[in-house]
Amino acid sequence: MNNNYLKTGALAALLCLPIASQAQEKATITLHPDEGKNIISRHIYGQFAEHLGTCIYGGLWVGEDSPIPNTQGYRNDVLGALKELSIPNLRWPGGCFADEYHWMDGIGPRGQRPRMVNNNWGGTVEDNSFGTHEFLNLCELLGCEPYVSGNVGSGSVEEMAKWVEYMTAEDGPMAKLRKQNGREKPWKVHFFGVGNESWGCGGSMRPEYYSDLYRRYSTYCRNYNGNELFKIASGASDYDYNWTEVLMQNVGTRMNGLSLHYYTVMDWNKKGSATQFTDEDYYWTLGKCLEIEDVIRRHIGIMDRYDPGKNVGLMVDEWGTWWDQEPGTIPGHLFQQNTLRDAFVAALTLNVFHKYTDRVRMANIAQIANVLQSMILTKEDKMVLTPTYHVFHMYKVHQDATFIPLDIQCTRRIVRDDRIIPTLSATASRDQQGTVHLSLANIDLTQPCEVEIALEDLKAKKVTGEILTSDKMGDHNTFEAPDKVKPQAFGKAKISKGVLRVTLPAKSIVTLALE
Numbered sequence: 001m002n003n004n005y006l007k008t009g010a011l012a013a014l015l016c017l018p019i020a021s022q023a024q025e026k027a028t029i030t031l032h033p034d035e036g037k038n039i040i041s042r043h044i045y046g047q048f049a050e051h052l053g054t055c056i057y058g059g060l061w062v063g064e065d066s067p068i069p070n071t072q073g074y075r076n077d078v079l080g081a082l083k084e085l086s087i088p089n090l091r092w093p094g095g096c097f098a099d100e101y102h103w104m105d106g107i108g109p110r111g112q113r114p115r116m117v118n119n120n121w122g123g124t125v126e127d128n129s130f131g132t133h134e135f136l137n138l139c140e141l142l143g144c145e146p147y148v149s150g151n152v153g154s155g156s157v158e159e160m161a162k163w164v165e166y167m168t169a170e171d172g173p174m175a176k177l178r179k180q181n182g183r184e185k186p187w188k189v190h191f192f193g194v195g196n197e198s199w200g201c202g203g204s205m206r207p208e209y210y211s212d213l214y215r216r217y218s219t220y221c222r223n224y225n226g227n228e229l230f231k232i233a234s235g236a237s238d239y240d241y242n243w244t245e246v247l248m249q250n251v252g253t254r255m256n257g258l259s260l261h262y263y264t265v266m267d268w269n270k271k272g273s274a275t276q277f278t279d280e281d282y283y284w285t286l287g288k289c290l291e292i293e294d295v296i297r298r299h300i301g302i303m304d305r306y307d308p309g310k311n312v313g314l315m316v317d318e319w320g321t322w323w324d325q326e327p328g329t330i331p332g333h334l335f336q337q338n339t340l341r342d343a344f345v346a347a348l349t350l351n352v353f354h355k356y357t358d359r360v361r362m363a364n365i366a367q368i369a370n371v372l373q374s375m376i377l378t379k380e381d382k383m384v385l386t387p388t389y390h391v392f393h394m395y396k397v398h399q400d401a402t403f404i405p406l407d408i409q410c411t412r413r414i415v416r417d418d419r420i421i422p423t424l425s426a427t428a429s430r431d432q433q434g435t436v437h438l439s440l441a442n443i444d445l446t447q448p449c450e451v452e453i454a455l456e457d458l459k460a461k462k463v464t465g466e467i468l469t470s471d472k473m474g475d476h477n478t479f480e481a482p483d484k485v486k487p488q489a490f491g492k493a494k495i496s497k498g499v500l501r502v503t504l505p506a507k508s509i510v511t512l513a514l515e
């Protein structure tokens with residue numbers, strides 16, 4: 001691990017900014033609308049659904065015979081909430097599960113599908129009732145693109161090739177089988193992952209060996225009848241820059257995307273509670289979350305050397321917080337609560353992705369329901385939306401909008417392990433109708449922050465907004481109190497003489513629309 005970039009001296013020297021703390025925070029933002037040329041890919045707002053705990057079974061899928069109201073087996077409450085998020089893509093079936101998944105076990109009459117042990121996630125017996133048809137039909141219902149992860153670790157080249165044919169070919173033996181199983185027309189599948197975490201649960205490989213396997217497996221993933229695959233290679237974990245170097249050298253533009261996984265985790269052996277944490281833990285968490293910028297920058301630096309034209313996308317297809325699972329839940333199912341702290345991790349991470357959108361073409365938060373940093377938690381027939389869900393909802397205005405570069409002048413705080421975090425984090429974009437959206441996060445736990453933004457060439461006259469905050473950073477939504485943390489209308493932003501002035505309450509996340 002090398003996180004020197006975030007050490008006190010290095011960052012202060014680099015930015016020549018004061019490191020201080022004062023009673024009343026003040027900050028200024030300079031927008032550079034003329035320099036905005038990159039589109040923030042909506043795929044940065046991608047989601048991830050793995051066969052893990054109750055993400056699929058219970059979270060998304062209850063089956064047609066369930067007393068829980070459903071549409072063709074998918075929970076109505078969850079479907080409705082997810083439609084509101086305008087999800088661009090959904091990654092499935094893993095994660096680690098993908099490299100033990102044999103897709104033929106998940107087709108045909110549900111009652112006749114073979115069972116398997118989910119070795120990665122608690123040894124739960126998987127009945128394969130949610131398979132290819134159930135997943136791709138769900139994507140159609142949600143209006144999102146599927147991102148299918150293929151099995152390199154324990155599957156054959158033939159198995160992967162036939163899966164692509166089954167899903168996307170109009171004619172031929174696999175298309176015939178699909179039609180027998182009730183689906184006449186092929187689906188459109190663009191994003192296809194060739195393995196997952198091939199350095200670990202996906203086969204414990206060295207990058208040289210995986211590069212060759214990628215070349216071999218991907219050769220047989222064909223484009224049928226106008227369906228064009230976007231092939232994504234299994235990429236590095238966090239600081240493993242050598243993996244990226246070797247893949248770029250040996251695979252290069254044979255891949256369309258190279259993945260990266262980065263979790264905001266305190267310590268893999270002692271992750272800490274999702275809801276019980278100190279102020280110090282909170283600030284440290286944001287420092288760890290913000291370190292993703294340095295990690296991304298370094299991976300991009302390597303990619304730029306081999307691919308200056310930026311043909312290969314960096315796909316952060318797993319990210320988010322990873323805490324101890326909630327006491328009393330099934331070991332290995334990774335069910336965790338989600339507080340305002342998680343909302344900050346979401347907002348700050350999305351702000352970073354926006355900055356590198358010319359290379360970061362996709363990201364998938366882990367995961368969509370009941371696992372890690374979820375959008376949604378379910379318990380039998382109850383559902384709650386998490387603070388992270390609310391951030392994704394407030395930020396959806398940035399999907400496919402033009403990124404507006406900005407500079408922030410604000411105070412910085414030194415936290416545990418000499419990490420440095422700013423008081424204010426922000427991002428801005430202009431949508432296709434010309435509306436500028438500005439998202440601001442006041443990280444400080446106790447002080448409001450007065451922000452001044454010179455609008456310059458932006459002729460905005462009207463500002464409206466939404467705010468997400470709560471009394472305590474550990475506040476979260478429960479099945480008993482589902483609306484403890486939820487967005488409210490925000491009125492503390494005013495435009496006068498070409499200057500936007502905003503007073504952000506302590507620990508708040510705000511999105512403004514400027515028209």
Ligand code: AHR
Pocket residue numbers: 050094095096097196197318366367372
């Ligand atoms: O998201 C949970 C797990 O984290 C995924 O299965 C795996 O890819 C990663 O290690």
